[in-house]
Amino acid sequence: MSKNLVNLCVNPCKMCMPMGIVSAFYGLKNCMTILHGSQGCSTYIRRHMATHYNEPVDIASSSLTENGTVFGGENNLIKGLENMIELYNPEVIGIATTCLAETIGEDVPRIINNFNIIHPGNKVKFIPVVSMGYSETQYEGFFMALRAIVENVDMVPEKNNKVNIITGMISPADTRYLKRLLDSMKVEYILLPDISENLDGQHKESYNRLPEGGTSLEELSLMGGAKLTIELTTFTKEHNSPAQYLYAAYGVPFVRCSLPVGLRDTDALISVLEHAGGTKPEEIMKERGRYMDAMIDSHKYNAEGRAVIFGEPDFVYSAVRLCAENGIMPVITATGAKCGNLKERLEEEVQGVADFLHIDKFLILEACDFDTIEKYAVEYGANIMIGSSDGRRIEEKLRLPLVRCAFPIHDQVGGQRVRMLGYDGSLELLDRITNSLLIRKEHSFRGEMHDRYYKEEAGDTSVDLDKISSLKEVAGLRNKADIILANKKKTETHPCFNGCGSEYARMHLPIAPKCNIQCNYCVRKYDCPNESRPGVTTEVLSPEQACEKYKRVKEGLPNLKVVGIAGPGDSLADFESTRKTLSLIKREDPEVTFCLSTNGLLLPLYADELAELGVSHVTVTMNAVNTTIGAKIYKHVDYMGHRYFGEVGAAILMANQLSGIKRSTSLGLICKVNIVMLKGINEYHIPVVVEKAKELGCEITNIMQLIPVAGSEFENIPLVSNREIMGMRKQCGSILKQMYHCRQCRADAIGTLDNDQSINFRGCTGCNDIEETDRAEEKTFLFAVSSKSGILVDQHFGHASDFYIYEYKNKVIRFKERRSVSKYCDGAEGCDGMGGMNKEGKMEAILETVKDCNGVLAMRIGEAPKQKLKEKAIETFTTYDRIENAVRVAAEKLCV
C-alpha cells in the first residue's frame, strides 16, 4: 500500500496472477491459453505483453457477459475451446480462470470433463489453473502455471538421464543463454518453460500464429523420470513449486538455486550442474574472467551508485546481489508481492555494502507501490533505478536514470532481449548500470562544481544604484501612498495582471519603432501578421494616429481599460512620441491605465516623468543580472551616443535596469520584470534575476519562452518547452508572484488576452463594414441533409434522427442549424419521442422536419417518402459525398 494513502495502492508495482500464468504457458510448444472471464482481461494482458516482447500475443477469452455471469460460463468456455482448436489447432491449451470466473464459482475441471464427453475424440491436452486476480501477483501465477503443467502432463515415470531445469520469469534472450550454458556443459535437460523462441521470434517467410517453439508435451512427460530437478527461484512457496511436486510424486530429487545472476549465483549453478555430471564450460569460464575484469574496471564508478531496485521477488534479489558484489548501494529495494524471508535475505546483502560505504539508512519494502518508492527515492539519495519501465514516471519526474531490465518494458524496444543471466549477462547489465551513472556524472559535474566553488568577482552594481536612488528619493516621495493605492486599483482591471479569464481588454499602441539595444533573439521586422510576438507589428502610428485609434477602439470595446506601449522597439528610445501619445490619450480619457514596456536602459532617466504622465505599470525585460551572462544575450547597447559591446554594454544596461526599476517602484509604479528563458544561457540564472526583482520591489515576474526568429542570432537555440517554463515558474513562484498566462502579445494587440481582435481595427476608420453585394437576382434555397457523421451525406433518409440544414444564397453555402426530428413530432400516434417512434410516426415527423426545405439530400431514400416529398415540391437528391459538395451540386441543379 501507498506511503501516503493506507487504503489505496497508488501506481501498482505488481500485476495479476493471470499475467504470470499466460507468460509461463508461452514456454510450451503448440500451446494456447484461454482466460475464462470477461473480454478485457485477455486484451489488457495481450497489450502488455505485445508491447514488451514486440511479438503478436494471441490469448483467447471466453468473453463472459452478463448472461454467463449469472447462469455460469460453461457454454462460453466450451465454445471457446472449440473455436480455439479450429482456429489454432494447438496440442495444449492452458485454461486460466480470472477474478470473475472464480468468484462466480466456475468449476473448470468439470467443464473440461463435459467437453470431453461432447468431443470424445479430443486429443488436446487441457491444463486448468485456478487463478483469481485478487489473490496474489503475477510472480506466484507464473509458478502456479508451471506446477499445474507438471501436475497435469502424463508422465513416463521410467528413470532417464535428464535434468529438469525450471526457471522463473526470465527474458527470451536469457533463456537462450541458459540453453547455451547447459549445452556447453553437455547436460541433458528439460527446460520448463522455454520462451526463447515463442516470445522472441524470427522474421520468416511465413508466419505461424501458433507458437512452434517451447517445450513439447513429449519432453515434459520425461520430467517425472529425471535424475534431478534444478529450480531457479529463491522465494517460490512450496505449494507452487514444480520441483517439490516432482519430488513428492515421482521421487525426483531437487536443488533450488537463485537465478544465475552475478558471480556468486552463476558459480553456484555451474557447480550444481557439474555435480549433476556436467563438464566444465571452457568458453563460459572465459566470460567469467571478463566479468571479473569488468567488475574491477568499474568498481570506483559503481561505488557512487545509490540504487532503487524494484520488481518481482526473484528479480529484486538477483539485482540486489549483483549490485552488492559490485559495491553499488541499494538504498531502496521494493517488491509488490509479499514473501516470507525476502527481507532477511536482502538485508544481509545490503548491510554489507552499507557498512563499507558508511551509509546508515536503507529501505526494504514489501507489498509496495510506486507512490511509496517515489516518496523515499529522494530522501534516501537515490541516483539510479533498476527495474521495469514502470519506473519511467519517476525517472521523468525526479530525473533519476532508469535501467530497464525487467518485464514490462513499454517505452523502449528490446524487452525480449534484455540480458542479466550468466557472467556475460551480468556483465551486460553491470555495464548498463555503470554507464548510466557515468552519463549522469558527465552531464552534471560541471554545473555542480561551478555552483559549489565558483564565487563571482566583486562588481556588484547595487552600490551605485543605491546612490542614485537615495538622491532622487529625497525629492520624489510626496504622495507616494496615494499613488501606490491608485496604481494598485488599476492593477485590478489590468488583464495582464489578472489572467485570461479577465473580462477587461487592453490595446497595445505601436508607436515606438526605434530600439537602443540589440538582443540576440530579435530581428526587428514589421508586417508579419502571422506571428504574435513582442516586437512584431503591422503599422507604426504617429502620436495623433495613435490617439485616433484609441478613440475608435474604445468605441468598439467599452471594456478597454489599458493602453500599453510595447514597441515594436523600445518605448523610451524615442521618448518624445511616447510622451506625446500618452498626454493626448490622457486628455481624452483621464481614467485610462497606461502600461509601458521597456528594456530599462533609459528608465532611470524617465521614471519620474512617466509617473507624472500617469503611467501606473512598467514592465522591464531583464534577462540577467550577471554581466557574463548578459554579454551572451545582448549584442550591443547604444547609450549616450556610443555603442557598447560585450560585458561593458551589458553592465551599462543592467545598472540602468536595476536603478530604473528601483526608482519606479519607489515612485509607486507597479513593476513587472519579463525574463526570456534561453536554454544554455540564462536558464539556471533566472531564480537569481527573480530574487533581484523582488529585492527591487517588483510585483511579479513573467518568465517567457524564446520565440525563435529566423535571421536572429538565436535562431537555432533549443526551444524551451512549456513544461520547462512551467517548472521554472513554479520554482520561482516561491520567491515572487509569477505570471502564468502570458500570451506574448503582439505590439499592436487589441482585446482580451484570449481574443485578439487587432485584425478588425487595422487600417483606416470605416473599412470594417462588409461590402454589400447585389443579391436581387440570386435565388435562395434551403436543403435538409441526412447525415450520420455530420461531415458526409451518409445516412438513409428514413434513419435520420436529425437533419443538417443548409442555406444556398448568392452562390454561397451556409450551414444554418441542426434540426432534431423528435422536436417535429406533433403528437401523432406512435410518435412518442425518438427512441420509441414506430415507422410511420417517424416518417411523419421527418417530413414535418424538412417541410420548409427546397431539397433533401440523403444517401438512400425509399420510393414512398420520395413521392411524399415530391407532393410537397421538395426535390430529393441521393448521393454519397461531403455535405458541402453535395449541397452545391443540388443547388446548381435547382438553379437550372
Add this chain to the structure above:
Amino acid sequence: MEARILDERKAFIVNGKKDIGCNFDAPAIKCDSDSLSGTVSQRACVYCGARVVLNPITDAFHIVHGPIGCASYTWDIRGSLTSGSDLYRNSFSTDLSDKDIVFGGEKKLAAAIEEIIEKHNPKLIFVYSTCIVGVIGDDVDAVCKQAEKKHGTRVISVKSPGFSGNKSYGYKMACNAILELIEPHKNQAKIKGVNILGDFNLAGEMWIIKNYLREIGIPVVATITGDSSCETLIKAPAAQLNLVQCAGSMTYLAKKMEEEMGIPFVKISFFGVEDTSASLIRIAEAIGSGENIQKAEAFTEMERNKLNSFMDKYKKNLEGKKAAIYVGGGFKAISLIRQFREMGIETVVVGTQTGKKEDYEVMESLVGKDTVILDDANPAELEAFMKQKGADILVGGVKERPLAYKLGIAFCDHNHERKHALAGYEGVINFTEEINLSLNSPVWKMVRG
C-alpha cells in the same frame, strides 16, 4: 498454417458495395453483438471504455475499485496530455484481496475515499466498478453518495463491471458520469462559445483544435474530456453549441445535453484536410458572426494552400498502395478510408471493434466489392485477409502492430498511446509522413529479399 474463418463469424464479414450501387438485397453485416468466445477478439471491456473517456480529466482521482490487474494495466498508458494537473497519470486501486471478496469491499472503498478527501481535498473522484465488484454486490453508488454528502466533494460512481457489455457500453457509462458531474450546474447563464466533445488531447490534439478555433474567433467553454478539469467541465452547460468529434463515444452525451440543457450539437471531424476545413467553417456558421465565417474561410484556405505542395510531394510515394484498417470505432475507420483516398491509397480491408450498423453502411458505400469489411475481427482473420488482399500497410492498435510486422506489412499507430498528433492540418502532415516512412522504409526491401 492455413487461414480459417469460423462459420459463426461469416455473418460479421461482408464486401464493399461502392461499385454496385444500392443493393438492398445484400445481407447487412452483423455487428454490435457479443464477441465469439475463443476467437481472440481484439476488443476490451466495459471498464476499458469508461476509463478511456474519463481518464483525460486531469485533476480527478481515478480510483479503480477491484483487484490490482485492472489498475495495473491501465496506469498512464494513454497519450492524453495536460496543461494543468498531473493527477490523472496515477493509478489508484483498492487492490481487493481474498478477504475483501468474502466480506465485501465497501468498507475499504469508503475508507479510501475518506482518506483521499482528508489528505488531498480533491474536487472530483471517480470510482470505477470492475467485474468483481459487480459480482460481490458492493453498493458503490451508496458509498459514493454518502461520501459526497459527508464532505461535499464530488464522488462519482462509474458503473463499469467488465462483463456488463462491451467497450461502447463503457463509453455510455462514462458519459453518464460526466452528466452526473455537470447536472447540478445546468442552469448557468449562456456565454458565447462551444464545448468540444470526443477529443482526448492525444499528443496535444485538443490544443491544436482550440488554436484553430481561436484563429477564427470562436471561444471554447469546455473540452470533453481532453485536458479538462473539474472546474472547466462544470462550465460546459453554459456553452451555446456542442461540437462532437468521436461520435461513437460522445453522441450519447451530446444528445443528453441537448435534451436536458438545450445545447444543440453538430458533428465535426478534424481528421484530414477537407474534414478539418469544412468543420471549421461549419462551426463559424453555426454560432459565429459574418466575421468569424470570413476568418474561418481565410484561415482554412491558407492552411489548405500550405498543404498542397506537401501532399503533391508525398503522393508520388504513396499512390497505388493498399491499406488495411483495424481500429476501435466506426468514425475513425471511415475518416481513415477517406484520408487514404486523398493520398491515392485504396483500402482493401477495413474493420472495427465497436462499429455500428450505420457505420458499416457508410464503409460499404465507400469501398468496392473487392474490399473486405469485418466487425470484431480476430488475428486469424486479419492475417488471412491482409495476405489475401495484399495490404501494404495496416493502421491499428498496439496489439495489431506485431502481427503486421510478422507478416511483413508496414504499420501506422492510430491509437491512444501515440505520441504524435493526427488531428488537424498538423495531423495530416504527421499522418502522411508516418504512412510514407513505414511504407517505404528500406527494411522491407532487405527482408523481402
